[in-house]
Amino acid sequence: MASTDGTLALGTGTEAPARPMGVFARPRNTPGWRGWVTTVDHKRIGIMYGAAALFFFLIGGVEALLIRAQLAAPEGKLLSADLYNQVFTMHGTTMIFLAVMPIGAAFMNYLIPLQIGARDVAFPRLNALSFWSFLFGGVILNSAWFLGGGADGGWFNYAPNNGVIFSPSHGIDFWNLGLIFTGISSLVGAVNLITTVLNMRAPGMTLMRMPVFTWMSFVTQFLLLFAIPVLTSAQFLLLFDRLFGARFFDVSMGADPLLWEHLFWIFGHPEVYIMILPAFGIVSEIIPVFARKPIFGYPFMVFSGIAIGFMGWGVWAHHMFASGIGPISVAAFSVATMFIAVPTGVKILNWLATMWGGKLKFTAPMLYSIGLVTMFTIGGLSGVTHAVSPADTQQTDTYYIVAHFHYVLFGGALFGFVGGWYFWWPKVFGFKLSDYHGRINFWILLVGFNLTFGPMHILGLQGMPRRTYTYRTGYGFNFWNLVATIGAFMIAASFLYFFWIIWRSYRQSKVDAVALSGDPWDSRSLEWMVPCPTPAHNFDVTPTVHALDDFWHRKYDEDENGRLVRIAATEDVSQDGSATDVHLPSPSYWPFVLAAGFPFVAWGLIFNMWLCVIGGIAIVSALWGWVVEPSVDPEGEHGPHDDHHPTADDSPAEAEAGASEEAALVD
Amino acid sequence: MTDIVDPHVVAAAGDPPDVPDATHGLSHVTSTGISNEKLGMWVFLGSECLLFGGLISTFLLYKNRAGYGDLNETPHELYDILFTSISSFVLLMSSLTMVLAVSAIQRGDHRALRTWLAATALMGGIFISGQVYEFKEFLNAGYGFTHSPAWSAFFGLTGFHGVHVTLGIIMLLSCILLSLSGRIRQDNAESVEIVGLYWHFVDVVWIIIFTVVYLIK
Numbered sequence: 036m037a038s039t040d041g042t043l044a045l046g047t048g049t050e051a052p053a054r055p056m057g058v059f060a061r062p063r064n065t066p067g068w069r070g071w072v073t074t075v076d077h078k079r080i081g082i083m084y085g086a087a088a089l090f091f092f093l094i095g096g097v098e099a100l101l102i103r104a105q106l107a108a109p110e111g112k113l114l115s116a117d118l119y120n121q122v123f124t125m126h127g128t129t130m131i132f133l134a135v136m137p138i139g140a141a142f143m144n145y146l147i148p149l150q151i152g153a154r155d156v157a158f159p160r161l162n163a164l165s166f167w168s169f170l171f172g173g174v175i176l177n178s179a180w181f182l183g184g185g186a187d188g189g190w191f192n193y194a195p196n197n198g199v200i201f202s203p204s205h206g207i208d209f210w211n212l213g214l215i216f217t218g219i220s221s222l223v224g225a226v227n228l229i230t231t232v233l234n235m236r237a238p239g240m241t242l243m244r245m246p247v248f249t250w251m252s253f254v255t256q257f258l259l260l261f262a263i264p265v266l267t268s269a270q271f272l273l274l275f276d277r278l279f280g281a282r283f284f285d286v287s288m289g290a291d292p293l294l295w296e297h298l299f300w301i302f303g304h305p306e307v308y309i310m311i312l313p314a315f316g317i318v319s320e321i322i323p324v325f326a327r328k329p330i331f332g333y334p335f336m337v338f339s340g341i342a343i344g345f346m347g348w349g350v351w352a353h354h355m356f357a358s359g360i361g362p363i364s365v366a367a368f369s370v371a372t373m374f375i376a377v378p379t380g381v382k383i384l385n386w387l388a389t390m391w392g393g394k395l396k397f398t399a400p401m402l403y404s405i406g407l408v409t410m411f412t413i414g415g416l417s418g419v420t421h422a423v424s425p426a427d428t429q430q431t432d433t434y435y436i437v438a439h440f441h442y443v444l445f446g447g448a449l450f451g452f453v454g455g456w457y458f459w460w461p462k463v464f465g466f467k468l469s470d471y472h473g474r475i476n477f478w479i480l481l482v483g484f485n486l487t488f489g490p491m492h493i494l495g496l497q498g499m500p501r502r503t504y505t506y507r508t509g510y511g512f513n514f515w516n517l518v519a520t521i522g523a524f525m526i527a528a529s530f531l532y533f534f535w536i537i538w539r540s541y542r543q544s545k546v547d548a549v550a551l552s553g554d555p556w557d558s559r560s561l562e563w564m565v566p567c568p569t570p571a572h573n574f575d576v577t578p579t580v581h582a583l584d585d586f587w588h589r590k591y592d593e594d595e596n597g598r599l600v601r602i603a604a605t606e607d608v609s610q611d612g613s614a615t616d617v618h619l620p621s622p623s624y625w626p627f628v629l630a631a632g633f634p635f636v637a638w639g640l641i642f643n644m645w646l647c648v649i650g651g652i653a654i655v656s657a658l659w660g661w662v663v664e665p666s667v668d669p670e671g672e673h674g675p676h677d678d679h680h681p682t683a684d685d686s687p688a689e690a691e692a693g694a695s696e697e698a699a700l701v702d
Numbered sequence: 703m704t705d706i707v708d709p710h711v712v713a714a715a716g717d718p719p720d721v722p723d724a725t726h727g728l729s730h731v732t733s734t735g736i737s738n739e740k741l742g743m744w745v746f747l748g749s750e751c752l753l754f755g756g757l758i759s760t761f762l763l764y765k766n767r768a769g770y771g772d773l774n775e776t777p778h779e780l781y782d783i784l785f786t787s788i789s790s791f792v793l794l795m796s797s798l799t800m801v802l803a804v805s806a807i808q809r810g811d812h813r814a815l816r817t818w819l820a821a822t823a824l825m826g827g828i829f830i831s832g833q834v835y836e837f838k839e840f841l842n843a844g845y846g847f848t849h850s851p852a853w854s855a856f857f858g859l860t861g862f863h864g865v866h867v868t869l870g871i872i873m874l875l876s877c878i879l880l881s882l883s884g885r886i887r888q889d890n891a892e893s894v895e896i897v898g899l900y901w902h903f904v905d906v907v908w909i910i911i912f913t914v915v916y917l918i919k
Contacts, residue, residue: 157738222749230742234732260749268756272858281847281854283760289767290851298756662876663885 073622075159078569080166081145082463084137087170091133094177098126100527103487107520109508119504120187121206125177127190128210131310132217133173135444138452139313140169140224143252145463147228149562149569150249152237152578157230159620160666161223167630169220175637176213179206182638186210189502191303192273194284194295199277205641208277211270212637216630218263218270225260228252237561239580243337246560246584247330250337251316254344255309261348262305269298278640296358300351308347310444311411312340314451315382318404321458322386324558325401326393327599329584332385339378339385346375356424357431365424372422376415383412398556399473403454406481410446414439417492432502435495441488453480453533461555465568466544472536480529486522490515553609559587566612575614623664629657743896747903750866754907757862761855761915769850777856780840781916789832790912793867796825797905800898807881810888816878819894822901823874826867833864856915863911866904873897 071079101122105111114122144162148155156162179185186206188197197207232245232253245253273295275281282288284295323330330336352360352368386408395401417439421427430436461467499512506512554563564586565574582588589608594600635650732738768776803818837857840846847857877897880886886893 158742161742222746225749226742226745229745230738233734234736234738234741236733240733260745261752264749264753265756268753268760271757271862272760272854275847275854275858279847281858282849282851283764283854283858285851288769288850291763294760294763298759659876663880 070622072627073163073624075155075163075620075622075626076571077144077148077156077159077162078463078571078573080162081141081143083166084144084169085141087166087173088134088137088141091129091137091173091177095126095129095134096527096530098122098129100523102126103520103523105504106506106516108517109506109510109513111505114504116504117184117187120502121185123502124187124189124192124206124210125179125185128176128186128214129173130444131190131306132214133169133176135310135448135452136217136221137169139252139255139310139448140165142248142313142317142452142455142459143228143255144224146459146562147231147249147252148235149565149573150246150560151232151235151240152561152574152580153231153235154573154577154617155620156227157235158227160623160626160661161227163623163626164629165220165224165227167220167627168223168633169217171630171633172213172215172217172220174213175216175634176209178634178638179209179213182209182641191296191299193299194273194290194292195286197273197277197295198284208274208641209637211274211277212640215267215270215274216633216637218267219633221259221263225256225263228256229260232256237577237580239585241580243334244580244583244585246316247319247333247336247340248313248316248560251312251319251340254340255312258305258309258312258344258347262302262309265298266302266306269295269302272298274640293355293358293360296355297351300354301348303354304351305347307440307443308343310448312343314407314448314455315340317451317455317458318386318407319382320558320560321400321404321454322389323584324458324556325396325398325404326390327396327557328389328393329559329587330385331388331391332381333583335381336385339381342378343375346371346378350375353421353424353427356427369422369424373419376419376422379415383408383415397474398457399468399470399477400454400458400556402474402477403450403457406477407447407450407454410442410450410481410484414442414444414446417442430495432500433495434491434499434501437501438488438491438495441491445488446484450480458556459562461551461567462562463568464541465551466540467551467555468540469536469543472532472539476529476532476536479525479532483522483525483529487519487526488522490519490522494519552605554586554605557590557605559584561586564608565610570612570614572612572614572617572619575610575612575617620666623661625657625661625664629654629661632657737892739896740892740899743899747899750903750907754859754862754910757855757859758911758914761859764851764855765915766852767850768845768852773844773849775843775845776852777840777845777915778919780843780845782836782839783916785832786836786912786916789829790908792825792832793829793908794905796822796829797902799825800901804891804895804898807886807888807891807894812881812886815886815894816881819874819878819881823871823878826871826874826901830864830867830871833860837861859911859915863904863907866907870897870901870904873900 071083074080074083101114102119105113105119144156144166147153182205184204184206186192186202186209187204188202188207192207192210195201232249236245272281272283276283276285282290284290284292286292319330319336349371350368352364353372356365356368386404390405417435421430421436421439457468457470457473494512494515497511499506499510506516551567553566555567556563561578561580562569564578578585586608590601590603590605591599592602632650632653635646635653637650639645639647639650732741734741765778766776768774799818799821803815803822806812806814806818840853845853847854847861874897877886877894
């Protein structure tokens with residue numbers, strides 16, 4: 036619904052506009068917190084995504100520490116069985132939907148427009164809506180802690196265990212509604228970023244010249260676009276079951292609980308690629324910079340990402356080998372699961388080949404990237420063992436699985452993200468994070484991580500079940516559980532250290548302010564062409580792209596012996612951010628107001644329908660305000676040199692003009 | 703791979719002759735030549751396919767699990783195919799009037815735009831009324847949303863489609879209101895076209911639902 040509304044907004048404001056209706060005056064260049072609430076700038080939205088995701092990451096981290104403290108010794112007394120169920124469910128849900136996915140979204144929001152040479156995303160206001168509905172979805176989910184307890188059925192909440200009979204608290208309702216609203220966020224974001232990548236590329240930026248990060252994000256957005264609605268439809272069914280007495284998962288009436296498993300994993304398997312592909316993209320940017328070599332086999336990188344995107348749809352039932360789906364299904368999904376390891380392996384080999392023979396510089400971002408390559412390989416190998424269905428029947432629902440997915444999602448996705456933070460921090464905030472401390476931090480995290488999750492392989496193979504809230508002393512689980520708990524607190528310490536590094540590096544940059552060049556790492560893609568931090572308008576002049584790694588080729592060439600020679604100083608080929616009078620998308624209150632209605636609808640559905648009225652009024656009025664508000668403020672300040680701006684509605688005349696240009700090109 | 707000629711350098715039809723430089727102009731060129739809004743709607747509709755896909759699968763799985771005891775009829779045993787065929791026909795014809803509305807605004811005929819939008823909304827309304835009547839008949843026969851998996855799936859799927867049609871009607875009526883206040887101009891006729899894309903999609907989904915849910919036993 037929301038995505039249609041932008042289409043009704045008025046034109047460019049060059050003609051006498053009708054007065055925008057609404058209760059709010061249009062925000063203009065507002066300083067302070069209102070500037071953040073009303074912003075439609077993809078960079079600020081990216082920063083807010085990252086900050087909010089880190090906040091939820093801390094919540095999920097505390098939940099993880101509670102789990103590990105409970106399991107540190109046999110017969111743990113810290114959490115009751117019920118509370119333990121809630122804590123591990125909320126830990127998984129929070130980390131997946133409110134930490135890893137939005138951290139990926141933070142990178143994508145910030146970097147995609149810069150990497151393709153655009154001013155902003157295709158729909159800046161929808162971008163803001165995407166962030167706010169993620170944030171309020173997270174608020175709904177976590178408000179469960181204060182309103183009767185969290186969801187308690189595991190992050191997948193299998194039927195019929197998710198029904199009112201087996202889970203009588205409202206936890207799963209919060210889970211349902213919170214994730215439906217973060218699903219809206221993902222859907223809106225996917226529509227927006229797919230359109231951005233397809234439509235907003237700078238001249239000459241063909242698809243096969245896009246950086247690998249943009250490519251992987253593009254694939255991720257398609258996965259989101261098609262996977263999220265499947266989860267949403269499953270959650271609607273569950274919602275109606277729990278709140279309105281429908282019979283979708285009522286086994287006593289002949290319902291089939293496998294329906295939930297299928298719908299959930301048709302979403303759930305693409306979801307794991309949604310979480311990992313952005314991190315793959317990040318290390319594909321970092322490794323070439325610090326190996327000082329172009330990415331090895333760029334087309335292979337791109338097409339293996341696309342292949343993962345397609346094959347990711349054909350492997351979901353490997354999560355269900357123990358559910359009795361029959362030998363033919365099991366065989367088919369086993370084979371498909373083994374196959375999907377191939378494009379992933381291609382990527383690993385390409386990263387290795389990129390580093391092979393390169394002048395490696397082991398900076399913090401590079402270390403984290405190598406951490407991803409190695410840790411993900413371990414997780415990938417244990418993943419292939421799940422494809423062997425006889426072995427999987429033994430491993431399923433044990434700590435072996437927990438070890439596997441933490442190696443791919445923590446050792447994979449999160450290592451890549453931390454590397455990305457070190458790499459792009461100067462671009463976003465204008466100061467570098469301390470590389471020295473970053474390297475120390477890397478080793479602490481690496482050791483802590485392996486201490487935590489390495490032993491879980493052993494525990495799993497010894498038969499320790501997942502989701503068990505305690506164990507007895509004679510089972511032989513004591514030692515490795517204690518080691519894992521020590522490792523978990525090491526991880527916690529390493530993240531506290533990371534926050535200290537941020538604070539210290541910030542202080543350092545204030546004390547002796549060194550003018551930071553726009554290109555501190557001597558890198559390859561377009562975002563390094565603009566100053567650090569990125570100016571509000573991104574590019575002074577939209578760059579025209581001639582090659583993959585265009586910025587690199589502006590700085591370097593090869594001599595006749597194939598050796599690298601510098602052909603231009605970085606400053607000469609960079610932009611200084613001095614452009615003025617660039618027309619930017621106008622801020623708006625409506626995305627925030629619209630999303631702020633969501634929690635009231637959710638709480639209303641659970642507790643009292645009258646709250647829905649409040650939320651509904653906010654949503655409907657925001658939609659209406661949004662529709663009649665021109666996407667570009669006709670009274671906003673802009674100079675005569677009003678540059679190509681992305682938010683303007685393309686009127687048919689203009690679209691035709693575009694089409695005739697295309698025709699002219701064909702001629 | 704050929705180099706793309708910088709699209710900004712090429713003067714677009716409608717650009718004033720004295721466009722100062724190559725990086726802009728009145729033509730807000732997109733890489734594909736399709737406007738962001740239209741492309742965004744297509745992408746969104748792609749996502750909707752999967753949403754309905756989940757619900758249609760649910761119905762197909764459950765359609766014979768109609769309950770136990772006396773009230774154990776499946777939806778198929780209660781359908782009035784003739785009645786639903788007529789209301790389906792009305793809904794499909796509304797796609798025609800939608801096209802006429804788009805054509806009207808492209809020609810700049812605002813009166814005809816509003817007439818055809820109103821006709822489209824009216825036909826959508828007739829369809830929804832038919833659905834409400836049908837639901838009421840089933841309820842009177844004792845089959846509600848909470849009766850059994852089959853009936854939950856039936857009401858869930860068709861109700862979800864009904865909500866989509868209703869949202870479409872609201873969009874159509876909003877277009878009429880916006881047109882009356884002069885906010886839909888000939889040169890942004892595309893906004894009507896995009897509402898039309900949504901409307902046609904809802905119709906196409908109904909063709910699938912009507913076939914899968916009503917016609918195929």
